[in-house]
Amino acid sequence: METVPLLEELAGEIRGCPKCRLAETRTCAVPGEGSASARIMFVGEGPGEKEDLSGRPFVGAAGQFLNLLLQEAGIERRDVFITNIVKCRPPQNRVPLLDEVAACNDYLMAQIAIIQPKFICPLGGPSLNTLLGPHLRITKVRCQVFRKSGILYIPLFHPAAALHRQELQSTLRADILKLKELIHREIREDEIIDLSPRAKPTRECAPSTVSQKSASEVASDNLSLF
């Protein structure tokens, strides 16, 4: 099946999801949006107030700042896919709890399996720790290139953090310019920190359809790779 209907079907599942306590307080779940064939996927922490009200990711101040930085770097937002580690807003924008992240993880893994991006950019610490491990610190590893299961990861500061701490803005701006440079050239092996040297690339083992498999089944096919 084509990736667009697969993503739409998954988004429908997310919008009705009751799997964690965040379902009780959300206005709208926010599945994510962008190109179904995106080479770059940005993964933030969770929806904020504007995202919760609109059902769309990164539409508040942080999203506008990200749009500006992407525009300056010559990256079209419509060409990337943007989502979060949890699809529903945590109350008062608190950091998602571990059980909420775990409950939502199948959806993120299914999105990755369907889109098969070449690059994933975790935005901020919680996304970094969910995708690459709890031992990493965003301040230490931002803009470094990791490989896990055949996908390249380039962690970046979350744009909301850059809005709150002005000194981070120039760093994030420079990192997104570096991202633009990296996605347009061959990355040397000595530039990559390989976190899964024995894992098979996910690009070779995408599920054929979500219609025949639930999100959790699609994700469990791929979870071992993350």
Ligand code: SF4
């Ligand atoms: S945060 Fe994720 S797991 Fe929790 S209710 Fe929303 S979609 Fe479901």
